Amino acid sequence: MPEAEAVSTYALIAGFLGGLGLFLLGMTLLTDGLKTAGGKALQHILGQWTRTRPRALASGMGVTALVQSSSAVTVATIGFANAGLLTLGQSVWVIFGSNVGTTMTGWLVALIGFNIRIEAFALPAIGIGALLYLFMKAARPRYLGLALAGFGLLFFGIDVLREAFEGLSATFDLGALARPGFLGLVIMVGIGALLTVLMQSSSASMAMALTATMSGAVPLEAAAAAVIGANLGTTIKALLVVIGATPNAKRVAAAHVIFNGLTAIVALLILPWFLAAIAWIWGSTGEAPAPAVLLALFHTAFNLLGVALMVPVAPPMIRWLQTRFRTIEEDIARPRYLDRSSSGVPDLALQSLIQETERLADIGYSMARAALQTAPPAAGTLDRRRLATEQLTRAIAEFAAYTAHHPMPEQVGHGIAEAVRIARYHREIAILADDIAELRRQSSGEERPIVTEQRRAWQEQAVRALDLCNLEADDGTHNGHQLAATEAVETVETAYAELKAALLREGTFGSMSMAEMERQLRIISMARRLVSQAAKARHHTEALKARIRGLRKTLEAESA
Structure with a gap:
């Protein structure tokens, strides 16, 4: 193996292990800080915001659209569930809403080509949180600082994971892997999921698919399948977060996987007709949509479809999940x-x-x-x-x-x-x-x-x-x-x-x-x-x- 290749492989492994460690450490500090500092007051506030399914759904959508990271909302929600501040029923609808809210990223990329990265706030959050924890005397501000530092470490870990695979998107040619037929769509779903896992960013995978579509390198259907895969790939973060977490946090992560998995399967099965229906509805306005806009619209539509599917499915799913991961x-x-x-x-x-x-x-x-x-x-x-x-x-x-x-x-x-x-x-x-x-x-x-x-x-x-x-x-x-x-x-x-x-x-x-x-x-x-x-x-x-x-x-x- 050439020396440069060996160094590159080592950097990839080291970056992955370091990023994963920071991610898990940040999650632990975030949970402990919230549990100690928040107590019943935070539980009351979250309870008010998420008291009903529509409120919980709207909270997930709104906060995710604001911070431009479904990972932030998903991880925070699992953290709240891990700390006992949110029930399973409240948490799952916040998660469903975050999947809809994250589609705002696609619209920003498609319409203005701008993407906010929450990771840019990680280091200030770590610094401010550490100062609060070290120098504040009162317990609540100290542990709020611990939670803030944990939040920053968590996203710093994600950023380290992303940088470990930074060059991947530049060397990875989506168009070369596009294949005709249903098998080709399945392959593109797998590619979208893999890219999201490697780069720790569904937004990056979405941006790659939009760019490939606009350049004509990838057909619209294949790009849409990659977007489905990117959506599916976000579940890996939820699975990482719940390593060693409470049973309730594991149930929330499982609900996230079920939602994204079910939505991906349905969207893939009806993909050609779904895209045609979206194009027809948009085209009825008299303006032909650009491929990138059509892809962003598809991303939003299939997540809304997923929420509609979960309305009857969620109650029995929650009851079933409450029987899983039980402790003494x-x-x-x-x-x-x-x-x-x-x-x-x-x-x-x-x-x-x-x-x-x-x-x-x-x-x-x-x-x-x-x-x-x-x-x-x-x-x-x-x-x-x-x-x-x-x-x-x-x-x-x-x-x-x-x-x-x-x-x-x-x-x-x-x-x-x-x-x-x-x-x-x-x-x-x-x-x-x-x-x-x-x-x-x-x-x-x-x-x-x-x-x-x-x-x-x-x-x-x-x-x-x-x-x-x-x-x-x-x-x-x-x-x-x-x-x-x-x-x-x-x-x-x-x-x-x-x-x-x-x-x-x-x-x-x-x-x-x-x-x-x-x-x-x-x-x-x-x-x-x-x-x-x-x-x-x-x-x-x-x-x-x-x-x-x-x-x-x-x-x-x-x-x-």
Whole structure:
């Protein structure tokens, strides 16, 4: 192999690996930054913009037309889905809209030969984002900076990938590969997809097809097939983004692939008639369209056709995708006992709510035990389970609200409201457990052995109290468990005051830094509240089951 060729091959491989690495790193930073900085506020804003299918579709179209990059919108949407800020239903319609919005690039190239490149903003975004992250004190601006830097890195990676194949378009002759017949069209679809993958830009592939058509090097049908392939080639970015991403992000990427694949197949099958119909409609105005304009019009028309095809297909597709890429946490979050068919029978609905709430309790208590064990759980271990408990709590509340629309005895209505209240206690336990685990991982461990032993003994007392609170509620014949749980909670309260005093002494007299003292005080304060929430949950569960026993006795007496 000649030396120049070897260098060229090395540059191609190095550019591809480097660009891919920057792309994936940028996606990770973007997701983490959005998740931490955005929170519920960003989720609310996105929810308003994408609340309905028309809004989500219009958002995808408008933003993509504005930034001139369907990749930007697709990647950002997958990032939002990965961070839990957009649902699958919202995300897919934004993606569909972005495919329509990206056709604006073809119109710009066809009409004025101008193409905006968002990659030009990558380096300033990285610089500004890094400065915000390094020098801002408040958490939200810092993590917004992290997200901005991630966004810049992501598109810098795309630019590196594009430059790795920069000379490809200059040496690649589309006209030489055009073949007659349907097989020739299929070949052109493959070429368009390959060029988009290699150059990481469907706009570049579109521009090549438009140029080849205007010069007469490629017939209109063959160029249209290459445009279909360019559209199909954009899915590779979505597939790259979801490497190691959440199941919801993978579902969004899969929806993107399904949409582009289905649209490509239909457009290819009806290509000659489709182009003829477009030419006839445009020609009816009395002006013969230029080939480039006709090709841009075709690009828009077949993406709109794809959206029309997805109107009936999207709902079953979303339901099917929700069964794919499932994780243990998602299986935990899926209700097992809440069936809408039982909501019309108040007694059954209440029993279902109690069973689901007990499931939620088991998850929360297992998280609490993990957070308070000798060694804190690994990072991320409890995060996903916390999200699962929040989803399950929301499902319990929604089921209760749905049940409330049916007539029911007052006692049952109070019981259903009480079940929702108990579920909220268990959700709070899960949230506190996750926060405690995170603080414990940050701990420096700079305390005297005697305090360490005192803290460990207190944690064991807290775990014992939790276990007693989580024992199956009494059947009314004895109150041994309740008394034991109450005594355990009181012991935790007493030991808490002693441990707090010991930590304050450690921090005051310098054997522990003030920062570590504050961290340890927050940990034991959260753990104390966790035990308190467990005691409240048990108390209300006992009261609820006593209410149910009383209701059953009343019904039995009435039936007798």
